[in-house]
Amino acid sequence: MRLFLFSAIASLSILLFSCKSNETADSDKVVQGEIFQSYSVRYNAEKETQTNTANFRFGGTNGTTLRLVNGSNTTWNNEKLKEVNTFFTGTYYEVVKKGKPISENVFEYVDNDKNKFKNIIPLVAAEPIIEKNKISKTENLVVSWTGVPYFNNDNIIISIKDSVKTHYFEPNLVGASDVTITPQELMPIKAGSVNIQIKRIYDNKLDQCSEIGGNGFSEYLSRRVHLIVEE
Structure with missing residues (x-):
């Protein structure tokens, strides 16, 4: 029983430390070069729905999520993304489109130091x-x-x-x-x-990100x- 309890606690600890943070901070309160950019595009052909998401975290892929404030902003194909905040995910930005897939997805981001980043995420169809x-x-x-x-x-x-x-x-x-x-x-x-x-x-x-990187x-x-x- 003691061995089982130890194993359960160890497994829970690994799970907790490997999870992404769901906390949120304002983008102007952190070092701009430590902001990790993450962009995703998901298309479901049966539902004909494309979900485009931008996520910004301080300190890396699992860091605190960031709310873009005081001039910092992000767009997808020149369209403003909606800010979303949930207990489980923290803050991210998203726009959902219905219809045919969009193969070229241009994400642009301006940080609080006025640095501009532009990245193109391809969506490659395969039926x-x-x-x-x-x-x-x-x-x-x-x-x-x-x-x-x-x-x-x-x-x-x-x-x-x-x-x-x-x-x-x-x-x-x-x-x-x-x-x-x-x-x-x-x-x-x-x-x-x-x-x-x-x-x-x-x-x-x-291609374009701060020193900490992006995906x-x-x-x-x-x-x-x-x-x-x-x-």
Whole structure:
């Protein structure tokens, strides 16, 4: 029991210290060169919704969130973002758009020292392409996608969801334009109707930021494609 209690306390401590801060401070109260910029773009193709978010933290990725005040401001594609503050996240800035995905996302930020930063976060689409609507586990399943081939700082995750669980596959070569899933890899998939979906992620350091750094992230979640898998 004592060992279990110690393990539980240790696990909780690790969790607490690894979590991002949800506290908020005013941006003009901190050293401007210690502000970490973080921008994210998320698109859901089935909902046709794109969420664009800017986040500023003092001291690094897990630091205190910042409320931009006294001339400090941020925009996405020349549009002002709405300030959001919650107990769990602290303060961040966001704008949500309905419709088609926007591939070029320009985030601009002015700090309290009047330094200006401009970063472009690409949103790279990838809708699954499957030539058949029914396959046997004895044959290869080739899944390709719309858009550009697999590239550096790119992550393509192909999920196949059967009636029991979800199975994941990824390209392993830069320049790839499809993924071949072999009969051996298809064996664990339960026969019947399955859904195939692609999540495409871009994750990279910012071009323009203070010395402490910054990060740009985008995620494109495709529509689901239905397929029948036979034994």
